[in-house]
Amino acid sequence: MSHAREVEYVSPDLFSGGIHGNRAAIGDMLKSAGNSSGGPKRQSGQTSLLSYAKPTGRPLATPASRPGSASGSGGPPRPLIKSKSSTDPLPASHTPFLKKANPADSSTASSKPMYPLFPSKQQPSHQVEGVLSRRLPPTYIPNHSFPSKRRAPDTDDASTADGAPDSRFKQAKFSSGEDGASDDINVYQRFINSRGAVSTRTGVAMSTGSGVGVSTVKPVTGGRESLSDEQKEVAKIVLEEHSSLFFTGRAGTGKSYLLRYLIKELRSRFGRDRVAVTAATGMAAVNIDGGTVHSFAGFGLGLEPVDVLVKKIGYNKNAFKRWQTTKVLVIDEGVFCRGWIATDVEGARCSPTFCMAHSYGCDLVSMVDAELFDKLEEVARKVRKSSLPFGGIQLVMTGDFFQLPPVPDKQRETKFLFESKRFSACVPTSYNLTTAFRQSDPTFLTVLDELRMGQLSASSVAVLRGLERTPPGWAGKEPSVIYSRREEVDRENERRMREIRADEREFAATDSGDQANLKKLQSSCIAPSTLKLKQDALVMLIKNKNQTLVNGALGKVVGFSEDSRLPIVRFDRYALDLELEQEEWTLEQNGQVVARRRQIPLVLAWATSVHKAQGQTLDRLKVDLRSVL
Numbered sequence: 001m002s003h004a005r006e007v008e009y010v011s012p013d014l015f016s017g018g019i020h021g022n023r024a025a026i027g028d029m030l031k032s033a034g035n036s037s038g039g040p041k042r043q044s045g046q047t048s049l050l051s052y053a054k055p056t057g058r059p060l061a062t063p064a065s066r067p068g069s070a071s072g073s074g075g076p077p078r079p080l081i082k083s084k085s086s087t088d089p090l091p092a093s094h095t096p097f098l099k100k101a102n103p104a105d106s107s108t109a110s111s112k113p114m115y116p117l118f119p120s121k122q123q124p125s126h127q128v129e130g131v132l133s134r135r136l137p138p139t140y141i142p143n144h145s146f147p148s149k150r151r152a153p154d155t156d157d158a159s160t161a162d163g164a165p166d167s168r169f170k171q172a173k174f175s176s177g178e179d180g181a182s183d184d185i186n187v188y189q190r191f192i193n194s195r196g197a198v199s200t201r202t203g204v205a206m207s208t209g210s211g212v213g214v215s216t217v218k219p220v221t222g223g224r225e226s227l228s229d230e231q232k233e234v235a236k237i238v239l240e241e242h243s244s245l246f247f248t249g250r251a252g253t254g255k256s257y258l259l260r261y262l263i264k265e266l267r268s269r270f271g272r273d274r275v276a277v278t279a280a281t282g283m284a285a286v287n288i289d290g291g292t293v294h295s296f297a298g299f300g301l302g303l304e305p306v307d308v309l310v311k312k313i314g315y316n317k318n319a320f321k322r323w324q325t326t327k328v329l330v331i332d333e334g335v336f337c338r339g340w341i342a343t344d345v346e347g348a349r350c351s352p353t354f355c356m357a358h359s360y361g362c363d364l365v366s367m368v369d370a371e372l373f374d375k376l377e378e379v380a381r382k383v384r385k386s387s388l389p390f391g392g393i394q395l396v397m398t399g400d401f402f403q404l405p406p407v408p409d410k411q412r413e414t415k416f417l418f419e420s421k422r423f424s425a426c427v428p429t430s431y432n433l434t435t436a437f438r439q440s441d442p443t444f445l446t447v448l449d450e451l452r453m454g455q456l457s458a459s460s461v462a463v464l465r466g467l468e469r470t471p472p473g474w475a476g477k478e479p480s481v482i483y484s485r486r487e488e489v490d491r492e493n494e495r496r497m498r499e500i501r502a503d504e505r506e507f508a509a510t511d512s513g514d515q516a517n518l519k520k521l522q523s524s525c526i527a528p529s530t531l532k533l534k535q536d537a538l539v540m541l542i543k544n545k546n547q548t549l550v551n552g553a554l555g556k557v558v559g560f561s562e563d564s565r566l567p568i569v570r571f572d573r574y575a576l577d578l579e580l581e582q583e584e585w586t587l588e589q590n591g592q593v594v595a596r597r598r599q600i601p602l603v604l605a606w607a608t609s610v611h612k613a614q615g616q617t618l619d620r621l622k623v624d625l626r627s628v629l
């Protein structure tokens with residue numbers, strides 16, 4: 001998720017002012033609107049990416065003398081690094097999953113019987129506690145009187161007396177995100193149906209959660225004792241039962257916190273290289289010290305039939321080793337919810353079918369969902385020559401399907417991850433965390449819960465209206481803006497560019513390929529055909545430069561090289577000035593490149609889309625929800 005220190009929301013005649021608040025809390029609200037994922041959190045104290053602030057990062061390379069002089073300025077000198085194409089070999093450390101094979105240890109997935117949805121008396125109490133509960137918490141009753149009294153987690157309930165999900169969940173409405181389209185999706189119903197006889201362990205049913213915890217922001221420094229009871233139970237399933245698990249929970253229930261703990265524990269038990277950690281975006285992956293699912297798989301976007309993918313992996317020594325040696329695969333939230341920017345795909349090329357035309361993406365943007373999960377699962381069994389689910393790899397997955405529903409795809413039916421054919425076989429247990437840690441204000445929690453369900457009661461609307469005000473201290477300091485639609489993002493960025501009184505430089509893309517394919521590439525490629533930049537423009541990197549400076553990093557144009565005329569971008573977080581040269585985006589068909597674009601890997605970044613904002617920390621943020629609500 002994105003973190004903001006000051007936030008303004010804009011929605012049609014709902015909010016015209018702003019809301020100040022706990023930055024995480026605000027991100028929480030954003031997510032509850034159904035348009036943001038909960039990526040791993042950055043800890044407080046991180047450098048603002050918007051202003052030229054105290055650099056906290058370390059230089060990426062030995063400071064080099066500045067070649068020529070940048071024709072711009074903007075703060076103290078930084079080591080200027082000439083950009084290398086991201087196709088240059090990365091340092092050895094870029095193979096985080098590499099590990100010697102240990103064939104003796106190929107089976108880690110639990111082969112225990114699955115927990116039934118409605119456990120029998122013989123089952124241990126912790127399993128019994130986990131059954132679907134039967135009443136809906138007052139929070140979710142549309143237009144309930146406000147403020148509602150929140151019940152203890154163990155009495156919360158979301159299904160009817162016969163165990164069926166309450167029909168009110170059917171009214172939940174979700175926005176699909178960047179394309180702004182809305183769709184009625186009964187996530188709860190679909191999730192429960194998809195689980196069949198498989199257990200959903202939780203204090204309450206999927207989606208609710210009304211435990212009110214204490215808001216604390218702290219990294220996982222402690223051991224198991226720092227976890228809540230619910231979190232401990234998840235840890236037990238993962239670390240002691242060695243069972244594959246999906247855990248969910250509304251925003252702020254400690255999913256990321258718990259995940260970080262689990263990664264730490266798993267790595268210390270099995271060794272770093274046997275625990276593959278994957279996240280949705282490059283930025284999110286960096287935050288949990290991992291890579292993307294695609295980079296783990298080593299088969300590009302995975303569009304080909306499974307047998308072809310298996311062959312591809314066979315030719316890819318590193319990928320093959322990874323598949324053989326991985327004992328636990330950790331998948332952080334969002335990865336399977338929709339298309340994401342797979343930033344470090346090995347040999348990946350764009351497929352227009354899988355590009356999100358309404359999103360920012362072409363090269364390396366893929367649709368990663370139920371279908372890909374099934375493919376990965378089959379690949380795992382084949383590459384590992386094991387008939388066990390997922391080839392015996394233990395899966396630890398987290399996410400909140402309410403926060404990031406899949407984007408509807410005109411070409412095919414959009415499915416949630418849990419609707420994949422092999423999900424139930426591979427993930428015998430799902431767990432719903434219910435205690436909110438991030439907020440303790442019951443009023444705010446109620447508003448968040450209602451937003452998450454897409455049903456704002458009149459009282460919550462009144463609460464939000466009561467927050468309308470002009471944020472103090474914003475004079476002359478324009479906030480970053482998050483929109484849900486690409487056109488809105490472009491419009492705002494163009495407006496900001498016009499406001500800068502400096503010469504505009506244009507960088508034209510170099511395109512090649514046959515007409516038809518080129519058109520496909522151009523229609524959805526994240527790199528613009530003409531990139532317009534000015535000194536002081538806020539920009540976002542759209543290619544990985546190395547393991548830490550990745551797709552999504554924010555920087556500011558501080559000038560243009562006098563000799564090469566290339567833009568020089570200051571990445572504050574990395575205490576680095578980088579001269580950026582063209583990189584390549586390609587479209588491939590049947591293994592052949594059929595179109596290519598070369599362009600400077602930057603886009604303007606005053607405004608950004610909800611999904612591209614994941615993992616960012618911003619000083620002042622305006623969230624425009626007009627096309628969402």
Ligand SMILES: Nc1ncnc2c1ncn2[C@@H]1O[C@H](COP(=O)(O)OP(=O)(O)OP(=O)(O)O)[C@@H](O)[C@H]1O
Pocket residue numbers: 001024027028031037038039040041216217218219226227228231249250251252253254255256257258400437438
């Ligand atoms: N056991 C715990 N003890 C103390 N603090 C915790 C604990 N679990 C979570 N937290 C804190 O609660 C806050 C929210 O946790 P976290 O960001 O992990 O939630 P999340 O479910 O991932 O949220 P989101 O869905 O928004 O990404 C964080 O500040 C985190 O440090």
